[in-house]
Amino acid sequence: MSTLDHKLEPEVKEVHRLEVISGTGRRRRFTEDFKAQVVEETLAPGAVVSDIARRRGLTPQQVFTWRRQARQLTVHTESKTTRFVPAIVEVAMPPAPARTPERKRTRQSGSIEVEIQGMTVRIGRGADAKTIAAVLRAVKAGA
Numbered sequence: 001m002s003t004l005d006h007k008l009e010p011e012v013k014e015v016h017r018l019e020v021i022s023g024t025g026r027r028r029r030f031t032e033d034f035k036a037q038v039v040e041e042t043l044a045p046g047a048v049v050s051d052i053a054r055r056r057g058l059t060p061q062q063v064f065t066w067r068r069q070a071r072q073l074t075v076h077t078e079s080k081t082t083r084f085v086p087a088i089v090e091v092a093m094p095p096a097p098a099r100t101p102e103r104k105r106t107r108q109s110g111s112i113e114v115e116i117q118g119m120t121v122r123i124g125r126g127a128d129a130k131t132i133a134a135v136l137r138a139v140k141a142g143a
Helices: 032-042 049-056 060-080 101-108 129-142
Strands: 112-116 119-123
Touching: 032 049, 032 060, 049 060, 112 129, 119 129
Parallel strands: none
Antiparallel strands: 112 119
């Protein structure tokens, strides 16, 4: 017999390890509440994502993906929502009498007036830039 002859019966080898897979093997589905709990847990000061993932039976990659999705969702919802700021609309006042030098000095020392289509916004010294921008956007949108 030559070494090229094929054997129809394979040689019987001893099986050392046999793994039985039970279940369907489908992907696990996680609720949004569960994902939010895990993400919230990772945001605590000193939290280690790998430890939290291991404790919950997850991979760190899953948790990092959920964190990124939560961040994107937060940015997306913040940009879509309209924010309102309290505003006081005054009725147009009659023209003021000639300004005194003292009044001019206070106007020059950090007070700004912006007039948009008949509405006047007065901005005092020390006002927050973000608040001013939001007020001006709201006034401009409403005009």
